[in-house]
Amino acid sequence: MVRVLVTGGLGFIGSHLVRRLVSSDWCTSLINVDNMGFGSNVNNLKDVEGCRKYSFVYGDIRDPELVSRLVKDVDVVVNVAAETHVDRSISNPKPFLETNVLGTFNLLEACRHNDVRLFMQVSTDEVYGEAEGGRSFKEGDAFRPSSPYSATKAAADCLVMAYNRTYGLNTIITRSTNNFGPYQHPEKFIPKAIIRAALGLKVPVYGSGRQVRDWIYVEDHVEAIESALLKSRGGKVYNISAGNELNNLEVVKQILRIMDKPMDLIEHVEDRPGHDARYSLDSSLIRSELGWAPRHSFLEALRKTVRWYMQNEWWWKPLADERTLHPTPWKIRW
Numbered sequence: 142m143v144r145v146l147v148t149g150g151l152g153f154i155g156s157h158l159v160r161r162l163v164s165s166d167w168c169t170s171l172i173n174v175d176n177m178g179f180g181s182n183v184n185n186l187k188d189v190e191g192c193r194k195y196s197f198v199y200g201d202i203r204d205p206e207l208v209s210r211l212v213k214d215v216d217v218v219v220n221v222a223a224e225t226h227v228d229r230s231i232s233n234p235k236p237f238l239e240t241n242v243l244g245t246f247n248l249l250e251a252c253r254h255n256d257v258r259l260f261m262q263v264s265t266d267e268v269y270g271e272a273e274g275g276r277s278f279k280e281g282d283a284f285r286p287s288s289p290y291s292a293t294k295a296a297a298d299c300l301v302m303a304y305n306r307t308y309g310l311n312t313i314i315t316r317s318t319n320n321f322g323p324y325q326h327p328e329k330f331i332p333k334a335i336i337r338a339a340l341g342l343k344v345p346v347y348g349s350g351r352q353v354r355d356w357i358y359v360e361d362h363v364e365a366i367e368s369a370l371l372k373s374r375g376g377k378v379y380n381i382s383a384g385n386e387l388n389n390l391e392v393v394k395q396i397l398r399i400m401d402k403p404m405d406l407i408e409h410v411e412d413r414p415g416h417d418a419r420y421s422l423d424s425s426l427i428r429s430e431l432g433w434a435p436r437h438s439f440l441e442a443l444r445k446t447v448r449w450y451m452q453n454e455w456w457w458k459p460l461a462d463e464r465t466l467h468p469t470p471w472k473i474r475w
């Protein structure tokens with residue numbers, strides 16, 4: 142019997158993880174706590190709402206009392222909740238500190254005072270910063286975060302490592318590269334490009350578009366998380382990468398090709414401040430130790446994603462307003 146608490150399960154990655162865990166044999170009950178903030182969407186989990194194993198709590202990980210109550214009834218905590226949008230962290234960093242650092246702290250405190258068997262932190266490749274000179278980061282490499290978002294994620298990772306070492310809390314940290322797939326908010330790069338192209342609007346590309354990202358299909362990411370939950374001894378950090386290094390311009394061109402749209406829809410816009418030129422991870426540890434490998438090729442997954450957005454206008458239409466589709470959202474003030 143394994144009772145799981147997932148935080149941020151109404152978001153993009155969280156909803157894929159919840160769907161995967163509730164359909165597994167080993168997870169006997171799952172509580173999803175989410176404050177229904179930016180990035181969340183109740184429609185992400187419409188299909189699991191009636192599931193016997195699943196329950197939803199509208200709540201905030203910044204609330205230590207709530208967190209402490211929830212943690213009492215579970216064996217495993219997976220912290221997916223975060224303020225995630227880099228551009229928004231540039232406009233207004235404080236909510237990122239409150240959720241990503243203090244929220245993680247509340248969860249860790251609750252876990253160490255209760256009999257939680259495992260605390261997993263879902264983190265990001267952005268904690269390592271820019272990957273210069275063709276290198277790929279390993280789990281032990283130093284943090285060099287560039288944005289307020291990645292700085293708060295790095296701070297949270299440090300707290301998790303300290304709770305493992307100081308209090309003996311069993312922890313796992315996963316650091317994945319950029320995700321894409323169904324249910325990703327239209328404000329993010331790939332959905333925005335698909336939706337704008339579908340509407341015949343210009344597709345914005347920051348600066349030259351030569352920034353390299355290492356893309357992973359979200360289902361491959363959540364499969365890696367599940368592998369770590371089931372197979373790892375704990376006390377570990379795992380990089381998760383599918384090895385799909387592509388620059389942003391190439392990704393937009395592939396989307397336009399799949400959608401049979403003209404290349405002149407591409408519009409170069411002012412670059413984001415502090416924009417990292419390249420992210421790259423070495424994921425050999427999770428592959429060799431846990432036997433995980435991605436199942437989807439980049440092109441196959443991109444085609445699936447384009448098809449999903451084209452077939453699920455009901456999902457994205459209410460989110461795709463003028464603001465969410467704005468070409469340079471780092472200039473937005475909250």
Ligand SMILES: NC(=O)c1ccc[n+]([C@@H]2O[C@H](COP(=O)([O-])OP(=O)(O)OC[C@H]3O[C@@H](n4cnc5c(N)ncnc54)[C@H](O)[C@@H]3O)[C@@H](O)[C@H]2O)c1
Nearest residue numbers: 149151152153154176178180181201202222223265319320
């Ligand atoms: N999207 C990516 O490419 C990517 C890559 C690597 C790591 N990650 C990490 O994965 C996690 C999920 O990312 P995502 O893209 O699904 O984000 P998302 O923005 O889609 O979802 C985040 C969810 O967390 C919830 N949340 C935010 N603050 C909360 C709070 N204080 N209390 C309770 N719930 C709260 C939101 O309501 C939302 O449902 C994050 O921790 C992020 O750092 C994301």
